[in-house]
Amino acid sequence: MSSSVMKDDASNKFLCMGNIQGNCTQNKCTRLHSDTHLPYLWQIQLFGGWFTLPNSESVEQVFCSPEKKDYSFKFTYELDFYISILHCLNLDCTIVFEPETRAFMSEYSFVEVRRLSTMSFNKAGDVGDSFVTQWRWYWEYNAGKWMLFKPDSIQHTLEAKFLAKQTTYLYWRENYKWKYKIDFGSMTQQNVQTGATRPLRRRPVFVSFQDVQDNKTPPCLTPPQVIEVALPPPWVPWDLAHPFELVQMSPDDKDFIELSASFFKTVSRDQFTLTAVFRIQNHALLSGFNNQFLMMQARLIDKNMSRKS
Ligand SMILES: [Zn+2]
Numbered sequence: 001m002s003s004s005v006m007k008d009d010a011s012n013k014f015l016c017m018g019n020i021q022g023n024c025t026q027n028k029c030t031r032l033h034s035d036t037h038l039p040y041l042w043q044i045q046l047f048g049g050w051f052t053l054p055n056s057e058s059v060e061q062v063f064c065s066p067e068k069k070d071y072s073f074k075f076t077y078e079l080d081f082y083i084s085i086l087h088c089l090n091l092d093c094t095i096v097f098e099p100e101t102r103a104f105m106s107e108y109s110f111v112e113v114r115r116l117s118t119m120s121f122n123k124a125g126d127v128g129d130s131f132v133t134q135w136r137w138y139w140e141y142n143a144g145k146w147m148l149f150k151p152d153s154i155q156h157t158l159e160a161k162f163l164a165k166q167t168t169y170l171y172w173r174e175n176y177k178w179k180y181k182i183d184f185g186s187m188t189q190q191n192v193q194t195g196a197t198r199p200l201r202r203r204p205v206f207v208s209f210q211d212v213q214d215n216k217t218p219p220c221l222t223p224p225q226v227i228e229v230a231l232p233p234p235w236v237p238w239d240l241a242h243p244f245e246l247v248q249m250s251p252d253d254k255d256f257i258e259l260s261a262s263f264f265k266t267v268s269r270d271q272f273t274l275t276a277v278f279r280i281q282n283h284a285l286l287s288g289f290n291n292q293f294l295m296m297q298a299r300l301i302d303k304n305m306s307r308k309s
Contacts, residue, residue, distance in 0.1 A: 010032055010050065010116060011114050011116070013030070013031060013032050013116075014031055014032065014116075014117065014118055014119045015031060015032045015033075015034065015038075015039060015040070015041065015116055015117060015118045016029055016031030016032060016033055017031075017039070017118055017119075017130055017131050017132070018031075019031070019032075019033040019034070019037065020037050020038070020039050020118070020131050020212060021037075021131070021212075021215065022037065032116060034052070034116075036052070036056065036209075037212055038056060038057065038060075038207070038209060038212060039117060039118045039131040039132075039133065039207050039212070040056065040060050040115055040116065040117040040118070040133070040204070040207075041053075041056050041115070041116040041117075042055075042056040042059040042060065042095075042113065042114075042115055043113065043114050043115075043116065044075075044093075044103050044105075044111050044112065044113045045111055045112040045113070045114075046108070046111060050114070051077060053075070054076075054077075055073060057208060057209050058071075058073070059071055059073075059095060060115075060204075060206060060207075061206055061208075063097060063115070063203060063204070064203050064204055064205065064206035065203070066136075066138040066146035066201045066203050067144055067145070067146050068097070069096065069097055069098060070094055070095060070096045070097060071094065071095045071097075072092070072093065072094040072095075073093055074090065074091070074092060074093070075089060075090070075091045075092075075093040075105065076088070076089060076090050076091075077089040091105045091106050091107060091108070092105065092106040093105045093106075095113055098187070098199075098201070099186075099187065101113055101114070101115065117133045117204070118131050118132050118133050119132055119133065120132065120133050120135055120159060120163060121133065121134050121135065121159070121220065121221070122135075122156065122159040122160050122163055123163060128217075128220050129217050130217055131207060131212070131217055131218070133204050134204060134205040134218040134219065134220065134221075135159055135202055135203070135204050135205075136148060136149075136155060136202070136203060136204070136205060137149045137154075137155055137158045137159065137200065137201075137202055138200065138201045138202075138203065139189050139198050139199070139200050139201075140198045140199045140200075140201075141198075146201065151222070151241065152221040152222040152224070153222075153224055153225065153240045153241040154171075154240075154241040155221050156221060156224040156240050156241075157169075157237070157238075157239050157240045157241050158182070158202075159202075160237040160238075160240075161184070161236060161237055162184055162202065164236060164237050165184075166184060166236045166237070166247075167183070167184060167185060167250075168181055168182060168183050168184070168248055169181070169182040169184070169239075169245070170182075170192075170245065170246050170247075170248070171239065171241070171242055171245070172242070178191055178192075178193060179191070179192040179193060180192065182200065187199060187200045187201070187202075188200060204218075205218040205219065206218075224240045225240055227240070227283050228287075229283045229286050229287045229290065232286075234253065234254070234255065235247070235279070235281055236281070238281065238283055239281065243282065243283075243284065244280055244281060244282035244283075244285075245280075245281045245282075246278040246279075246280060246281075247278060247279045247280075247281055248276055248277070248278055249277045249278065249279055253277075255277075255279065256277050259277055260274050260277070
């Protein structure tokens with residue numbers, strides 16, 4: 001195991017894609033390097049240190065199957081405690097992937113487990129022919145049967161929102177017939193009309209050791225629609241699958257507080273309660289507004305100029 005992946009801050013870093021392909025040219029590379037050259041590493045925490053699982057590839061293969069919720073195996077490791085004493089660990093281990101990824105081991109109850117990986121395709125700008133992690137989103141269609149979210153634009157949208165730590169996401173299907181609420185905290189999707197709730201899973205596309213050797217990179221999604229309109233700061237990432245999104249604002253959001261204050265100027269707090277406020281994020285409308293704003297500003301400058309002359 002490479003010593004560089006034992007660093008405590010490793011969980012905040014990504015594996016180096018150059019190192020995976022054996023051609024990292026960085027002098028002082030800030031990404032993680034490992035001898036396995038895999039785009040992921042599964043590690044467990046024992047005796048205050050992180051140990052890379054020798055069967056990381058098998059763990060990953062199971063993790064990449066959305067229907068699998070855990071993986072059991074025999075953990076064997078030779079620990080060199082003292083120069084002459086070699087302690088050989090041979091323990092039953094089960095990694096449970098959800099809701100939190102944890103490992104249960106005979107003798108130790110649960111131990112921390114982490115998956116180090118390359119950057120998400122969404123953050124890396126979905127560079128093709130590379131070993132960025134191709135995360136995919138699934139929903140449980142039937143007990144034990146998992147479906148990929150379709151089309152690809154919703155995969156891009158879910159991944160961007162998840163990485164931006166958006167808490168909930170509302171969208172409609174079948175021509176606004178059904179409204180759904182995705183909760184990223186509980187990883188569930190609820191049909192708002194019927195109340196039916198289904199679990200969600202976010203799993204990567206599997207890359208084997210042989211794939212890395214053959215330089216066979218995982219498949220990319222269809223590139224998303226490019227929205228040129230800049231996001232105003234408090235806004236959440238654009239919904240790339242629908243023309244607009246209703247974003248529920250948190251009660252401590254500045255806009256929520258201002259709106260609430262204006263609302264209660266004319267109505268009594270004793271008679272009304274503000275239960276939810278939504279921001280409409282519509283890029284076409286925002287683009288129109290921005291254009292009008294620029295035109296008005298230009299007209300105002302012209303007017304002031306002619307006044308001065
Ligand atoms: Zn590197």
